[in-house]
Structures are given as C-alpha cells and as structure tokens.
Amino acid sequence: MKRVIVVFFLFVSSLSFAQEYKMWYQNPAGKVWEKALPVGNGFIGGMVYGNTEEERIDLNETSFWSGGPYATSPTLNRDSLEKLRSLVFSEKYKEAENMANRVLFSHGSHGQMFLPIGSLILKFPGQKEATSYYRELDLSKAVASTRFSVGKQNYEREVFTPLQEKVLVMKLSSTEAMNVEVLYRTPLPEGRVVQVQGNELQIGGRNIAHEGSEGALRFHGIIHVKQSGGNSSRTDSSLIISNAKELVLYVSLATNYQSYQDVSGDEKALARARLTSALKSPYTELKRKHIEKYQSLYNRVELTLGSDRREPTDIRLEKFREGNDPGFAALYFQFGRYLLISSSQPGGQPANLQGIWNASIRPPWDSKYTININTEMNYWPAERTNLSEMHKPLFEMVKDLTKTGAVTAKRLYGAGGWVAHHNTDLWRLTWPVDAAFYGLWPSGGAWLSQHIWEHYQYTGNLHFLKENQEVLFGAARFYVDILQKHPKYPYLVINPSTSPENAPEAHQRSSLSAGVTMDNQLAFDVFQNAIWASKILGVKTQFSDSLKQLLKQLPPMHIGKHGQLQEWLDDVDSPQDKHRHVSHLYGLFPSSQISPYRHPALFSAARTTLEHRGDVSTGWSMGWKVNWWARLKDGDHAYLLIENQLTPLGKNKDGGGTYPNLFDAHPPFQIDGNFGCTAGIAEMLVQSADGAVEVLPALPSRWAEGKVKGLKCLGGFEIEELVWEKGQLKRLVVKSHLGGNLRLRLPRAWTKGVEAKGENPNPFFFVPEIGEPVVSSEAQIHLPQIRSTYLYDLKTEKGRRYVIE
Incomplete structure (x- = not known):
C-alpha cells in the first residue's frame, strides 16, 4: 500500500544526475x-x-x-x-481581400532582414588527410570542439562565446608546430577588411x-590573435601564422545600433571595449567563468529518460x-534550452526566426520575427524550463x-x-506587411502581451507587473475600440481579421473573416489578464468593469458538424484541411481555455481537429502538435x-524534420520547431495551466522510467x-518560491491505496469533484487518454519544499 507523505525541509536534494549531453560527429560539416x-x-x-x-566560423x-x-x-x-468591414460582414471575402x-x-x-556579418576563415595547409576525426558540442558546457x-601530429580546437563577455573565442593547439592563415569573407556588398595591423585583423562595413x-x-x-611561439606576417587582407603550437583568437563585433529609433552608436569604440574586457582574463579563466555562468542557467533543469x-x-x-x-529525446530537449x-540574453535582441544564426544575405522569411506563432513559440520554454531571464x-x-x-x-x-x-x-514594425x-x-500584439502575464504568473514579480501594466491595458484597449457587432450573430467580433494563413473554401479561398476563433480566444485572454492586473495593482477599476x-x-468556442472545434464563426471547416497552422487550438495550448476537466466537449472537439489535420507537417507545426497532444494527455501520440x-x-513525406545539427527543418531552417518541441517535452512531464500542478x-x-528536476x-x-519507474510516480519534491495554495493533481492509480484506507494526511485536502471525467451528452465525446485523478490542496509556505513518496 502506497502512502502519501509530506515532509517539510530546507536542504537541497542530493539526488545525482550524471548523464552527459553532447552532440558529436565523426565528419566535418564541409560546406553544409x-x-x-x-x-x-x-x-x-x-x-x-x-x-x-x-575551418569556417x-x-x-x-x-x-x-x-x-x-x-x-x-x-x-x-x-x-x-467599407472593408462591410464587405467582410456581407461575406464578400475575396472582394474585401482585393x-x-x-x-x-x-x-x-x-x-527588414537579419543579416550575416561574414565568416572567419582559417586556412591550414597540408591538413587534408586527417584521421581519428571527432567534433562535438558539449551542451553542459556550451563549448564546441574538434579533434583530429x-x-x-594531433590537433585540437575549442570555440565558445563567453556569457560574461560579448565576444567569440577560439583556441587552437597542436602537438607540433602549425601554420595558419586568418582571413575574413562576407557576402555583404560593403563588408571588407579595414586594416591588418600587428596581431589584429579589423573588419567593417555597412x-x-x-x-x-x-x-x-x-x-x-576585431579578430585578435594571441600565439605561443612561431612567427607572424601580414598581407593586406590576412594574418599569416607559422610554426606556432597554440593560438587563441578573439572575435569582437559591434554596430552603431542604439535602439529602434537611434543609430548614433560608435561601433569601433564598442568593439574595442568588448575585446579589451575579454582580454583581461587568461584563456583558462575566461573559459572557466563562461562555463560557470552558463551552468548557472543550464543546470537548473536536468532530465534523464534512459541511457545514451x-x-x-x-x-x-x-x-x-x-x-x-529515449536519451536522444532528452538530448534534444536540452539542446533547445541551450539554443x-x-x-536570447538580457540586453540583446530576442531570438528571431533563426535564433541568432544566419549565413544568407537573403534569408528565408527575412529571418525576422513572425508573430502569428513563431516568435511566441521561441519563448515557450523560457518559464517552464527555468530560463526566465532569457x-x-x-x-x-x-x-x-x-x-x-x-x-x-x-x-x-x-x-x-x-x-x-x-x-x-x-525597427519595431507594426503595420501589416506581405x-x-x-x-x-x-x-500579434495581443499574443505577445500574453508573455508579460505568463512571466508574472510564474514569478509573482509585482514590480515587473507594475512596470509592464500598460502593455496589458493597451492590448485590451485596442480590442475594446475595434470590436464590432456582428450582423448575423449576437456577438462582438474583430473585423477584418484572419485565422493566420489559412482560408476555407467557403470564403472563396480568402483568409479574411470576422470573429475567427483564435481572435476570440486572444481577446478573452487579453481582457482576463487586464482584469486580473487591475485587481492586483488596484488600478483602472472602471476599465476593468467595462x-x-x-x-x-x-x-464562445463552437463545435462543428464534424465534431471539430470550429476555426471560424461559421461552420466551414473541412476534415481534409491539412494546413500547418491550427491557430484555433491556441485555446488548448499555449492558453488553457480548453480543459478535459472543465470543458470535456470542447476538449474532445480539439482532439478531433488534430486528428483531421494529421501529424506530419512543417517542422514548427509538429513542434506545436507535441504540446497539443501533451495537453490532450496522450503521451504516446x-x-x-x-x-x-x-x-x-x-x-x-510532404513535411519537415530535423537537420544533422538538430536544427528544425521547416524546411528550410526555422528555430521555432526546436523551442516548440522542448516546451512539449516539458508539458508531457509536468503541466500547471489547468488550475493545478499535474505530474506525468x-x-x-517509451519513457517507462526517468527523472527530472527544475521544471x-x-x-x-x-x-x-x-x-518515476515502470510508468508510476515514485518520488516528487515541490518547492514553493512564493507560498500560497498548491493544487496538486495525481493519478488515481497512484493514490488508490490512500483512497482504499481512507487515509487523508494533513495538510493535503482531497477535493472530491475531480474523479471520473465529466461526459457531456451534447456531443460525442471520446477521452480515452484521460486518467481519473485526485486533486489535493496543499497550503504552502514560501521557501519550503514538500516531499511526496
């Protein structure tokens, strides 16, 4: 018979997670x-x-x-x-679009486009016939290395970008003397080598x-070279190092960008200052500090799903x-956190469509911020995988x-x-493009504003909420001012709008519509967030009342004739629609408006929609689907x-996947799929959006046993x-950072012994209304994956940990 034991303690758990996470290869990347x-x-x-x-970086x-x-x-x-609104309301969608x-x-x-600076090129004459080749990216240290x-003669290289500095560092070492030429190449029309002087290659351009x-x-x-032994010489565009046993290269980059309104910065002074700061520490100290700072973030979450x-x-x-x-899925999860x-570091720009990596002067979709899903998806792992600062x-x-x-x-x-x-x-574009x-x-603004509220919900940071209250109130004010009374239905709707990038046949293959489901869900969240913020901060009470x-x-959300969650206000969905955007399931994830415990009919309709859309899609879309199936409690799917x-x-077939370096393939590369899948793995293990913390x-x-910490x-x-072992929970430790009420949802199978003996140990309080899922007679419901659960209320104290085993 299992017992539920609650233990209060203040020391840190000593459970050890020894698994290493490295991506490694036996061949170089070549030109790919x-x-x-x-x-x-x-x-x-x-x-x-x-x-x-x-070598090329x-x-x-x-x-x-x-x-x-x-x-x-x-x-x-x-x-x-x-006129535009009238055309949409009159169902003249194509005319409205034109x-x-x-x-x-x-x-x-x-x-505008995110651009490359160019490439650092290192030429090594006579290194064609390499043997014993090995390269890796050590996710636990954020260091890339190559050995051959x-x-x-043995060669070794290390590359890292220290978090405490704003440079790239590369160390090259050899058992015997080596020769190398250091060059710069760029696709930019106005990129060039500005000066070669001493041990530096200075580059610049527009x-x-x-x-x-x-x-x-x-x-x-500035490409700065430190060498041990040997000689150096220069051409008008390169540094030539001969007979050196060790080299350390420092790359410092800067622009004149100050803000989206200000380009008055001094890029030369800033690049020099960044380099000078990095050179103050010896290489070994620079690397040590980098690993220490990186691990202070990375080591917050550890995941083991099986042996490597x-x-x-x-x-x-x-x-x-x-x-x-299973260990490969864990590696992929940690790779997402690494990315x-x-x-995305404080003081920098947000991760764009390709994160911070782009080699093309004409990148796909400009490598900018697509805010009808992709940018938001980039940040789904931020709070739940303990990277709030990112x-x-x-x-x-x-x-x-x-x-x-x-x-x-x-x-x-x-x-x-x-x-x-x-x-x-x-440059903070906000008007419609394309x-x-x-x-x-x-x-797009409404969806981005959810991240402000989410951060407050995870952290309870009242100062942050005060500082960003106008983001929430401004998003709500815009919706208040544009809502229109629908002539056909008794609702206020947003017109004109779209269900992002999708269009039903019934709308003349035009995307324009009024009152689309995703808009309604976003408006609901935006209004609710503003109402709660008003209550918490004690401001704008009249606005909150309105x-x-x-x-x-x-x-409200509607269930259509096919048993699906309707994407549009009219029941015009097609079961043959396989579109990559399934925007109306925003209410299932990342929002929590669709719940198996509170809205079983809508929950079932969301599942039907996903079944209609199918599994294989573009890379980022499959990443989103991992989260949806997790919310549907279907771990195998x-x-x-x-x-x-x-x-x-x-x-x-006809879908995306993953490149050899584990970048998401839309195709081409978009980083959002990496982040979406990382968040999805976290959601498979722990969820907290439905009014309770639900484990597993x-x-x-496939993940019959495992352990995780730090979510x-x-x-x-x-x-x-x-x-957990054999699919059953063995031990759970929850820390309360804020105090307050913890509602904990546990599988009935795990608590069966407690129920049979009538044991209800304080300070847990059984909440009886959650037992078997409620089944509505309004629609055909199929909830095969929903396990009966018990819900406990635990009154917690700030800073304490609670052990259940």
Whole structure:
C-alpha cells in the first residue's frame, strides 16, 4: 500500500544526475551550414564547421539588420475601413481581400532582414588527410570542439562565446608546430577588411537598403590573435601564422545600433571595449567563468529518460524512429534550452526566426520575427524550463512595440491602445506587411502581451507587473475600440481579421473573416489578464468593469458538424484541411481555455481537429502538435510527433524534420520547431495551466522510467525532483518560491491505496469533484487518454519544499 507523505525541509536534494549531453560527429560539416554547430551568447553568434584544411566560423551580431529606423504607418480613412468591414460582414471575402491589397499593401513591404556579418576563415595547409576525426558540442558546457590527427601530429580546437563577455573565442593547439592563415569573407556588398595591423585583423562595413528603407547600420569587428611561439606576417587582407603550437583568437563585433529609433552608436569604440574586457582574463579563466555562468542557467533543469546510445548524433537521428532511444529525446530537449540561452540574453535582441544564426544575405522569411506563432513559440520554454531571464529581450521588444503599435492603431483603425500584425523586425514594425491574406491579422500584439502575464504568473514579480501594466491595458484597449457587432450573430467580433494563413473554401479561398476563433480566444485572454492586473495593482477599476461586460459578448468556442472545434464563426471547416497552422487550438495550448476537466466537449472537439489535420507537417507545426497532444494527455501520440520531428529531412513525406545539427527543418531552417518541441517535452512531464500542478500527465510508454528536476510551474512552484519507474510516480519534491495554495493533481492509480484506507494526511485536502471525467451528452465525446485523478490542496509556505513518496 502506497502512502502519501509530506515532509517539510530546507536542504537541497542530493539526488545525482550524471548523464552527459553532447552532440558529436565523426565528419566535418564541409560546406553544409545545417551540419555546422551553433555557439552564441545573445550578442554574437557563430556556426562552427569543424573543417580540417579550411575551418569556417560564420558570424552574426544580434543588432545587424537591413534598413534603418522607419516610422511611416499607412493611414486608412474611416470610410475605407467601414467599407472593408462591410464587405467582410456581407461575406464578400475575396472582394474585401482585393480592396485591402489596394489600400493597405501597395507599399510592397515585407519588413527588414537579419543579416550575416561574414565568416572567419582559417586556412591550414597540408591538413587534408586527417584521421581519428571527432567534433562535438558539449551542451553542459556550451563549448564546441574538434579533434583530429594528420600523420603523427594531433590537433585540437575549442570555440565558445563567453556569457560574461560579448565576444567569440577560439583556441587552437597542436602537438607540433602549425601554420595558419586568418582571413575574413562576407557576402555583404560593403563588408571588407579595414586594416591588418600587428596581431589584429579589423573588419567593417555597412548593412544594405531593403524595400525602400535606406541602410543605416555600420559594423566593426576585431579578430585578435594571441600565439605561443612561431612567427607572424601580414598581407593586406590576412594574418599569416607559422610554426606556432597554440593560438587563441578573439572575435569582437559591434554596430552603431542604439535602439529602434537611434543609430548614433560608435561601433569601433564598442568593439574595442568588448575585446579589451575579454582580454583581461587568461584563456583558462575566461573559459572557466563562461562555463560557470552558463551552468548557472543550464543546470537548473536536468532530465534523464534512459541511457545514451554511444553513436554519433547524425546516426542517432537516422535511427531514432527505428528503435527505442529515449536519451536522444532528452538530448534534444536540452539542446533547445541551450539554443535559448545562446540566442536570447538580457540586453540583446530576442531570438528571431533563426535564433541568432544566419549565413544568407537573403534569408528565408527575412529571418525576422513572425508573430502569428513563431516568435511566441521561441519563448515557450523560457518559464517552464527555468530560463526566465532569457525572456527579457522579448519583453523589451514588446515595450517598444507598444509605442510604434500605438501609431499604427490610431492610423489604421482609429483606435487607442496598441497593435502589431503578423511580422515585426529590429525597427519595431507594426503595420501589416506581405499581403492581406497573411498580413491583415491584428492580433500579434495581443499574443505577445500574453508573455508579460505568463512571466508574472510564474514569478509573482509585482514590480515587473507594475512596470509592464500598460502593455496589458493597451492590448485590451485596442480590442475594446475595434470590436464590432456582428450582423448575423449576437456577438462582438474583430473585423477584418484572419485565422493566420489559412482560408476555407467557403470564403472563396480568402483568409479574411470576422470573429475567427483564435481572435476570440486572444481577446478573452487579453481582457482576463487586464482584469486580473487591475485587481492586483488596484488600478483602472472602471476599465476593468467595462472589460467584464465585454467578455460576456465575445463569441464562445463552437463545435462543428464534424465534431471539430470550429476555426471560424461559421461552420466551414473541412476534415481534409491539412494546413500547418491550427491557430484555433491556441485555446488548448499555449492558453488553457480548453480543459478535459472543465470543458470535456470542447476538449474532445480539439482532439478531433488534430486528428483531421494529421501529424506530419512543417517542422514548427509538429513542434506545436507535441504540446497539443501533451495537453490532450496522450503521451504516446505526443511521442509520435517527437519521432516525426526527429526524422532527417526528406523522410517525412510532404513535411519537415530535423537537420544533422538538430536544427528544425521547416524546411528550410526555422528555430521555432526546436523551442516548440522542448516546451512539449516539458508539458508531457509536468503541466500547471489547468488550475493545478499535474505530474506525468502525458507520459509515453517509451519513457517507462526517468527523472527530472527544475521544471517551473505557474504560481511560483518548482519541481525539484520527479522520479518515476515502470510508468508510476515514485518520488516528487515541490518547492514553493512564493507560498500560497498548491493544487496538486495525481493519478488515481497512484493514490488508490490512500483512497482504499481512507487515509487523508494533513495538510493535503482531497477535493472530491475531480474523479471520473465529466461526459457531456451534447456531443460525442471520446477521452480515452484521460486518467481519473485526485486533486489535493496543499497550503504552502514560501521557501519550503514538500516531499511526496
């Protein structure tokens, strides 16, 4: 008979997690970017190829984009706006789309592009015939290394981007003297070697103009070389080192970017200052401090799902669907956390479509911020995988968008508050871009504002909430001002809008509509967040009261004729629709509006929708589906999506997958799929969005045993230890960072012995209304994966830990 034991203690658990997480390969990347290994510190990004004869490290700097500050928003006169709304309400969708393209999208803008700086090139004559080759990315230390031999001579290289500095560092060592030439290459029209002097290669240049926005950014870089022994000489574009046994290279990059409105910075002085700071510490000390700071973030969460296979990472990727390799899923999870630490640091820019890594002067989708899903997905792991600080660059961008978005809200809609559409960039674009089919979706700002509220829910940081209250109130104000009474239904709706990037046949294949489900869900969350913020802060009470009235007039979610959750207000979904965007399931995840315990009919309809859409899709879409199936409590189906995700590109028919360096393949590369899948694995193990902390809610049969520590939950709770064997919970340690009530949901199978003996140990209190899932007679419900659960209330004290075993 199992017993529920609650123990209060203040010491840290001593459970040891010894598993190492390394990505390793037996061949260099050659010329393939998707085989190179990423390093970064939120300011400088590098892609390390590990080539023997000609090493290449592609370089990026977080603020180096095309164009310059631009603040022009198109103005839509009131008559045009009303005409557009009238066409949509009259179901003349294609006519409305054509009109919107004429009056709003004639500028032809798509936003600005994230640009590469170029490549550091190291030429090593005579290193063609390398043997004993090995390269790795050690996720536990954030260090990329390469080892190989040429004849009897052994070579080793290390590359890292220290978190405490804003540079890239590379050490090269050899058992005998080596010769190397240091060069710089770039696809930029105005990138060049500025000067070769002493032991430094100085590079510089300008960005490019794009779509009418003149280039306004300059960059400056310094490649500084320290050598042990040997000689050096120079050409007009390179450094030549001969007979050296050890080299340490430092790469410092900076631009004149100060803010989205200010490009008055001194890039040369800043690059020099960053280099000078890094050179103050010897290499070994610089590396030690880097690992120490990195591990203070990375080591917060540890995950073990099974033993590692001792095979190269690309081979494990090839075999993942063929056999049981749970350790590979854990590796992929930690790689996602590594990518977030590397691409999003306080003071830098948020992670964009490719994080901080891009080698192309014309990157896919401009490598900017697509805010109808992709940017938000980038930050799903931030709070739940204990990387809250990595969220800060996104918060700073959102505050900027409230300013530019206020101008767009007024000029386009005659509304207060602030708005952002489906794209933004370094210059904080908020007006619609691309075309009406994609761009006339006014809810990007609303979705981004959820991250402000989420951070408060996880941390309880009242100062943060006060500092960002206008983000929440401004998002709500915009919706208040644009809601329209629907002529056909008794609801207030957003018109015009879209269900992002999808269109039903019944709407003449136009995406434009009114009252789409995702908008209604977002408006619900935005209003609720503002109401709660008003109550907590004691401000804007009249505004809060008006929002409560408007909430009652928003359209509810509807179940359609196929048993699906309707994507549009009209019942026009098709079971044959396989579109990658399933935006109306926002209410299931990342929101928590659809619950198996509170809304079983909607829950079942969401499952039907997912079944209709199918599993294989683009990479990021499969990442989102992992989270949905986790919320549906179906661990085996969530695992199937992980298998689809961790499949080499080309093997999923008509779908995405994963590149050899474990980057997500949309295709091409988009980093959001990595982050989405990382969040999904966390959701499979612990969920807290449905009013309680639920452990192992979607545990797949492949993960019969494992342990995890460090996952965060809403309400300031942390899972300090979670251990399971044979699919059954063995030990749970929860720390309360804020105190207050912890509602804990446990599987009935685990608590059966407690129930049979009537044991109800204080301070747990059984809440009897959660037993078998409630089944509604209104629709055909199928909830095969929902296990009966018990819900306990635990009154916690701040700073204490609670052990259940």
